[in-house]
Amino acid sequence: MFIADPQIQGDTAVSPPLSYLFNWDSDRYLRSTFAVALNYFQPDVLVYLGDLMDEGSIATMEQFHGYVKRLSNIFQVSYPVIQVWLPGDNDIGGENEPIQSEKVKEFEAVFNQPDIITYKNISFFKVNGITYTYPHGTDDDNYKIIVSHYPVLWKTVFGKQVNDAIQPNIYFCAHEHKSKYVVKDKELRNIAGHALRLDDDILTVHRDGDLYEIYVPTCSYRMGTNRIGYGAAIVENNQLLRYTVLWSPQRFIDLFVYAGILIVFIIYIFVFTLSRMIFRCSPAQKSDATVPLLQIIN
Structure with missing residues (x-):
């Protein structure tokens, strides 16, 4: 199963106390949808395709480790499973800012694992299109999958170097937040592209x-x-790969509904309170036909 661009919100995007509410809601959504996907697919391998954090590249080390702890609370797995972790530009820099070498080292220290991870007859090759690093291929008949945060084949020279060194059977990437695929021939010439829809x-x-x-x-x-x-993908008989997407429900519609209900509730409380105040402050009407108490008794 492939997890792309969760980008958990950092500490500086929104000021407290709203940041606590926003982080809680987005983390809860990721935790819930991940649990549904995990239960549905029951995968043997989980591949996290980078951009795990929104502010990892600019975070202090204390914040960085706090984000890692949040990730472990979100992506909880209750059974033994192989996990493959890749960095994205929001984790270590490299897109609109310089690569943060200390974050590269820290990411590798926290998610300490080799660049080639094998499960049965399938080998995952971790390619880093940010630092332009990649492992070399292996002399076996395993089904070879390249996983990277950045798309690899759009980088003409680097893509050819990676392809020649590993000779993969397929590539998986993230970064663009879109569901699609591109097809190239053995000479890496474009053939077709297609958006994957619901x-x-x-x-x-x-x-x-x-x-x-x-x-x-x-x-x-x-x-x-x-x-x-x-x-999610499954490899059959080492010859065939099938891929699909488990789509998650939209969240902003629910948030807009909640916001609308909250606004109506606030307006109701305001109108109710104002009407009570007006009623209490209005002068009491006195009758001119008042009779002294002693006169009534007599």
Whole structure:
């Protein structure tokens, strides 16, 4: 199963106390949708395709470790599973800012694992399109999957270097927050591209066919798109890969409904309180036909 661009919100994007509410809601949403996807697919391998944090590259080390702790609370797994962790530009820098070398080292220390991770007859090769580093291929007949935060094949020279060194069967990437795939021939020339939509059939990729690079959609509702979800793939007989997306429900619709209910409630409380104050402050009407108490008794 593939998890792309959760980008948990940092401490500086929104000032307290609203930041506590926003972080709580987005973390809760990720935790809930991840649990549904995990239960649905029951995957043997989890691949986190980077941009785990929104402010990892600019965070202090204390904040960085706090974000890591939040990630562990969000992506909870109750059974043994292989996990593959990759950094994104929001984790270590590199897109609109310099690469933060200390964050690169810290990410590698926190998520300490080799660059090639094998499960049965499937090998995952961790390629870093930010630092332009990649492992070399292996002399076996395993099904070879390249995983990267940045798309690899759009970088002409780097993509050819990676492809020649590893000779993969398929690529998976993230970064663009979109669900799509591109197809290239063995010479890395473009053939086709296609956006994966809600009603698309399962994508089938043959081992000896053209090269596919699959873009996994973001799993966070904060990324400006309503097509969010988790990717999943299965390799059959070491020859065939099938891929699909489990789409998550939209969140902003619910938030707008909650906000509308809250606004109506506040208006009701305001009007009710104002009417009570006006009623209490209005002078009491006196009758001119008053009779002294002693006169009534007599």
